[in-house]
Amino acid sequence: MVTFEEISPADFFYRNRDIAGFTNPARAIFSSVRELMENALDASELTRIPPEIYIRLSDEGESGPEAAIWLRVMDNGSGVPARHVPSAFGQVLFGSKFKLKQARGTFGLGGKMAILYGQITTHKPASVASSTGTSKIYEYKLMIDIQRNRPIILDRKIRVNEERWHGTVVEFCLEGDYIRAMPKILEYLKQTAVVNPYANITFVDPKGRLYKFTRVTTKMPPPPKETLPHPYGVDVETIQRLTSITECRNMLDFMRTHFHRVGENISLSFLEFAGFIRTTDPKKMTPEDVTRLVQAMQSFKEFPKEVDVETIQRLTSITECRNMLDFMRTHFPEVQGSVFLRLLQIAGFIRTKDPRKLEPDEIVRLVRMMKRFKGFLPPDASCLSPLGEELLEAGILKELNPEFIAVYQRKPSTYSGHPFIVEIAIAYGGNVPKKGDFAMYRFANRIPLLYDEVSDVSWKIIKSINWRRYKVTPDMPIAILVHLCSTKVPYKTVGKEFIADRPEVKREILNGLREVARQLQRFLSRREHVEKQRRRLVTISKYLPKIAAYSTELAEKEKPPDVEKLLKGVKKFEED
Amino acid sequence: MKKIKSSAMERKKEVLASLTNFGARLYDQMEEGVFPWIKMPSRSIENILYSPELRQYILGDKTVRRSAQNIRHIRPFTQLVWGAYFAKELAKHRKTSTLRDVYYSAQAYDVPFKDQPESNNIITDLETTVGFAREDFNVFPEERSAVFGDLTIEYTVPGYEGRQLNLTSHPDGVLIGPALTSAEFVETTADKVIAIEKGGLFTRFIEELVHKKFNALLVLTAGQAPRATRHFLHRLNKELDLPVHIFTDGDPWGMHIAMVIISGSANAAHLRELTTPDAKWSGVWATDIVDYKLPSDHLTEVDVKRLYELQRDPRYEGELWQREVKTFLKIKRKAEQEAFSRYGLTYIVDEYLPAKLE
Numbered sequence: 001m002v003t004f005e006e007i008s009p010a011d012f013f014y015r016n017r018d019i020a021g022f023t024n025p026a027r028a029i030f031s032s033v034r035e036l037m038e039n040a041l042d043a044s045e046l047t048r049i050p051p052e053i054y055i056r057l058s059d060e061g062e063s064g065p066e067a068a069i070w071l072r073v074m075d076n077g078s079g080v081p082a083r084h085v086p087s088a089f090g091q092v093l094f095g096s097k098f099k100l101k102q103a104r105g106t107f108g109l110g111g112k113m114a115i116l117y118g119q120i121t122t123h124k125p126a127s128v129a130s131s132t133g134t135s136k137i138y139e140y141k142l143m144i145d146i147q148r149n150r151p152i153i154l155d156r157k158i159r160v161n162e163e164r165w166h167g168t169v170v171e172f173c174l175e176g177d178y179i180r181a182m183p184k185i186l187e188y189l190k191q192t193a194v195v196n197p198y199a200n201i202t203f204v205d206p207k208g209r210l211y212k213f214t215r216v217t218t219k220m221p222p223p224p225k226e227t228l229p230h231p232y233g234v235d236v237e238t239i240q241r242l243t244s245i246t247e248c249r250n251m252l253d254f255m256r257t258h259f260h261r262v263g264e265n266i267s268l269s270f271l272e273f274a275g276f277i278r279t280t281d282p283k284k285m286t287p288e289d290v291t292r293l294v295q296a297m298q299s300f301k302e303f304p305k306e307v308d309v310e311t312i313q314r315l316t317s318i319t320e321c322r323n324m325l326d327f328m329r330t331h332f333p334e335v336q337g338s339v340f341l342r343l344l345q346i347a348g349f350i351r352t353k354d355p356r357k358l359e360p361d362e363i364v365r366l367v368r369m370m371k372r373f374k375g376f377l378p379p380d381a382s383c384l385s386p387l388g389e390e391l392l393e394a395g396i397l398k399e400l401n402p403e404f405i406a407v408y409q410r411k412p413s414t415y416s417g418h419p420f421i422v423e424i425a426i427a428y429g430g431n432v433p434k435k436g437d438f439a440m441y442r443f444a445n446r447i448p449l450l451y452d453e454v455s456d457v458s459w460k461i462i463k464s465i466n467w468r469r470y471k472v473t474p475d476m477p478i479a480i481l482v483h484l485c486s487t488k489v490p491y492k493t494v495g496k497e498f499i500a501d502r503p504e505v506k507r508e509i510l511n512g513l514r515e516v517a518r519q520l521q522r523f524l525s526r527r528e529h530v531e532k533q534r535r536r537l538v539t540i541s542k543y544l545p546k547i548a549a550y551s552t553e554l555a556e557k558e559k560p561p562d563v564e565k566l567l568k569g570v571k572k573f574e575e576d
Numbered sequence: 577m578k579k580i581k582s583s584a585m586e587r588k589k590e591v592l593a594s595l596t597n598f599g600a601r602l603y604d605q606m607e608e609g610v611f612p613w614i615k616m617p618s619r620s621i622e623n624i625l626y627s628p629e630l631r632q633y634i635l636g637d638k639t640v641r642r643s644a645q646n647i648r649h650i651r652p653f654t655q656l657v658w659g660a661y662f663a664k665e666l667a668k669h670r671k672t673s674t675l676r677d678v679y680y681s682a683q684a685y686d687v688p689f690k691d692q693p694e695s696n697n698i699i700t701d702l703e704t705t706v707g708f709a710r711e712d713f714n715v716f717p718e719e720r721s722a723v724f725g726d727l728t729i730e731y732t733v734p735g736y737e738g739r740q741l742n743l744t745s746h747p748d749g750v751l752i753g754p755a756l757t758s759a760e761f762v763e764t765t766a767d768k769v770i771a772i773e774k775g776g777l778f779t780r781f782i783e784e785l786v787h788k789k790f791n792a793l794l795v796l797t798a799g800q801a802p803r804a805t806r807h808f809l810h811r812l813n814k815e816l817d818l819p820v821h822i823f824t825d826g827d828p829w830g831m832h833i834a835m836v837i838i839s840g841s842a843n844a845a846h847l848r849e850l851t852t853p854d855a856k857w858s859g860v861w862a863t864d865i866v867d868y869k870l871p872s873d874h875l876t877e878v879d880v881k882r883l884y885e886l887q888r889d890p891r892y893e894g895e896l897w898q899r900e901v902k903t904f905l906k907i908k909r910k911a912e913q914e915a916f917s918r919y920g921l922t923y924i925v926d927e928y929l930p931a932k933l934e
Contacts, residue, residue, distance in 0.1 A: 550661040554599020561606035
């Protein structure tokens, strides 16, 4: 007998924790640190105050692969309003990030997954303290009711916030294997420091070792703006939701109000293209209609001035057209394109449906046409928050201290209606590890991606480049950094570890890489040249005096010829 | 008794002058503020040509320029200048040296060679640049060839200047070393030279008084003749006007020993006076193997391959050579000089030699 039951989102993730990155005790502790770290960084984006983040892992004397470990993360971010604290930390898929702007988290899942994982492995409540900078700090002890996806508040305290502290402290216990997770955690923190050079990050591990990543700047990149969906990127469900909440009463307003970079003209062209425009039958125009039309025409310089009511009336009597658009196009063939739509709109001949009354098949058609229409502007990138070349360089210099660095930010681009920006850096020498292959640092929306490197699109692109063309050999200490920011990062999995091969994304990464590789090539050539000249000077200084001495003996001269001039010439060559 | 004009002393002066000039040229270049450079004939394979007039290999018109400005050239360039300096010191102090000795001496002057071939190559460069053989700079290979017969020579080497020696003085023959090479010829009663490939036969000839019976000087080449020996034969031929007969084993290798004495080698294409174009290869020929019914061995694969090479060699264009190569290939057999012993110990001297010297 088959039984059917509904499970809550919390229950779903409880049963499928692998997909969110909680596969084993080592991975779980890494994912927990990472999720809470990202929440902390996102919280400080809002306040524009350079983040101070403190992470502490402590065990209770036991160690080994399944030890219970306390994780405490404290930030100086915006804080969570008291009434949202229980849900924000105790209800899966509740969050503030379901909007169209770049953010580290996207699923409203990570932090809660960590707490959920802690709960199911140690059955201890999580503590959360937060303040938005008001006079009060709220402290909660919470557990998650997994079956109902609801927070259970075990304790709640309010304390006086004398210093007007703002931020959040989360602490909970989970089963984890720190020894195995350690390399990844440290690598994660280091890479996070690279792309957050304005953050102070402090980490204390279970052995009491302190790791500090100190900021080198207080400048933060401009915050991303929230944005409307781009027509290329929406689906039927999105339109459905929009039609049910919109206050617009016609399609023209609907398009202009709810979509990114869609104005009146584009709306008109698109709706005509998609077949959502109806106009009057010219034969049925009232005298008022004709007058309005003529007045409108006179305000457009594209139409001949001598057109008057009589002209139009004569045309309506002979025309075979059954709508105004055809009518205008047929009888004013010398006038171009989109003017007609604007004219008819001004004259009030354009009628579109009330979006709230769209039939399901019309919504499907609308979405399909949106994908086909070529006239939409590409999304602009103001909703993105790339790091910028200056900060990226500062971050890399701080953590890798390379001999050479080239950074490059590509112009915004889009895939499937989602804007994205690729930032690329290449670093040579210094503390860049020399491991027989490039050290690769991948980031998406300022999150380091550490797992499944070889599945990532960047890895494939790097491997496809003929590096010898850039004078690069595999034994060189070279690090390549790829940062992709987007309102929707094309991850291949929920675990957010690698980026899919979107052709648009691929092209941007490739072009960016070529640019920095060219700069590296110039550096390497220059270095090679200087090195060659230096060796040349050493060699010539060694041998030329000998040639002079033996020649003097052979020629039976008194004193050797002056070769200093020749040597000086070589030195000068080096300074060029 | 004909008047003998010797060239040994003259030549020493020329060598010294040319080394001095070489140094002066580089000295002047540096004084003028340019990196010293030299130009010399290229010794690459494509620049080695056979000259029918001179009947030896010569270098063509291609030259190479070596400059101290070129970072790849400066080290060998320095070694070359040192080589010239070292050669001049040897010549001035009338000391001799060997190629091995040159290699080690360089280390004392802080211009070390990587290995023996590098050092040898620099000496060859010096020969090419200055136009004299290394023996003229008193750099000799290890010696193993000898001469015996009625020729009186006068030493020019330090401590022996003016001392004369008749080359019949020692029954084993006299080593053709630096001292003999630089000696002046005083007088001789011989009217021919017989060059012999192998030591055993050389000794037999002395014992059988071949030098007296045939009025000849006997020269042991000891296999492929060293350059000093080739030059010595050249001098005997040129200065004393003596015809040269060469006796070798009857195989492609023996045949080529004779050819190198006559027409020289490609390796020495930059040098002159090492060849004796009028010398005759008198045996053992392939046709001798047939005519004298000599005990013989089968040609090996390597022998046959070598014969085909020689057949195409420009030095082998002559009728005799082509005939003998063909005969070897036809009978597919070879014989050593000792093969005549089947007819008794003196047969070669009593029967064969007179016939061949006709």
